[in-house]
Amino acid sequence: MVIPQHIRNLLKSLLCICLFSAVTVLYAQEKVDALKLYRTGRSLDSAGRGDEARTAYSDAINVCLAELKQNPRNMDSYTVYTWSLFRLHRYRETINICNEALKLASDVRIIETLGEAYFYVNDYKESLRQMERYIDMAPTGERASVAYFYAGDIYRLTKRYQKADIAYSAAVHLEPSNSLWWYRLGLAREQSGNKQSAKDAFQRALSIRKDYKEAADGLARLQ
Structure with missing residues (x-):
C-alpha cells in the first residue's frame, strides 16, 4: 500500500510535535528535580545529615x-x-x-544570594550594597527580612549601632518569631546605650526561646 505524500507529511509533522512535547516535559521535570534536590538538601541539613545534604546539593548543581x-x-x-x-x-x-x-538579568534571588556570599568572605561593603539593592528592588520580597538582618549584622560589626537597630528592627517586624534576630537587636541597642529597649529585645528573644542563654545573659547585664 502506497501512502500518499500529504499523509506522510502529516505523520512527520505529528511525530515532530510529539518529540518536541516529550523534550519539553523532560526539561520541565529536570528543573523541578533541581529545586527538589536543593530542598532535600535543606531538609537533610536540618536533620543533621550533612554528608547526605552535600550530595543532594551537588546533584542539584549537576542538573542545573x-x-x-x-x-x-x-x-x-x-x-x-x-x-x-x-x-x-x-x-x-x-x-x-x-x-x-x-x-x-537583574534577578533579585541571585542578588540576595550574592549579598550573603560576600558577607561570608568578609566583604561587608559589597554585601551591604547587594542587600540594599535587593531591598530597593523587592521591599516585600521573600528574602527581605533576611536582607535586613544581614544589613543589621554588618552595621553592628562595623560599630554603626543606630543603623543596626533600624535594620534589625525591620527584620523582626517582617519575621517576629526569630529569636536570634531579637537577640542581635538587643546587642545593637545595648552597644548604643539604649538600655531599656535592649532589655525589651532580649526579653522578646527569651519569650520565643526560653533556654536562650546569651539573651538571658544580656538581660542580666542590664538589670
Missing part, C-alpha cells in the same frame, strides 16, 4: 549545569545553582556565578 547547557539564560537554573553552591560553603564560586548570571 545540564539545564544551562541547553539554555544559557535560564535564571531559574542559575538561582538553584547559586543556592546550592552557597550551601556547600563555596562562597567565592557562588560570587563568581552570581555575577555571571547578573550580566544576563
Whole structure:
C-alpha cells in the first residue's frame, strides 16, 4: 500500500510535535528535580545529615549545569545553582556565578544570594550594597527580612549601632518569631546605650526561646 505524500507529511509533522512535547516535559521535570534536590538538601541539613545534604546539593548543581547547557539564560537554573553552591560553603564560586548570571538579568534571588556570599568572605561593603539593592528592588520580597538582618549584622560589626537597630528592627517586624534576630537587636541597642529597649529585645528573644542563654545573659547585664 502506497501512502500518499500529504499523509506522510502529516505523520512527520505529528511525530515532530510529539518529540518536541516529550523534550519539553523532560526539561520541565529536570528543573523541578533541581529545586527538589536543593530542598532535600535543606531538609537533610536540618536533620543533621550533612554528608547526605552535600550530595543532594551537588546533584542539584549537576542538573542545573545540564539545564544551562541547553539554555544559557535560564535564571531559574542559575538561582538553584547559586543556592546550592552557597550551601556547600563555596562562597567565592557562588560570587563568581552570581555575577555571571547578573550580566544576563537583574534577578533579585541571585542578588540576595550574592549579598550573603560576600558577607561570608568578609566583604561587608559589597554585601551591604547587594542587600540594599535587593531591598530597593523587592521591599516585600521573600528574602527581605533576611536582607535586613544581614544589613543589621554588618552595621553592628562595623560599630554603626543606630543603623543596626533600624535594620534589625525591620527584620523582626517582617519575621517576629526569630529569636536570634531579637537577640542581635538587643546587642545593637545595648552597644548604643539604649538600655531599656535592649532589655525589651532580649526579653522578646527569651519569650520565643526560653533556654536562650546569651539573651538571658544580656538581660542580666542590664538589670
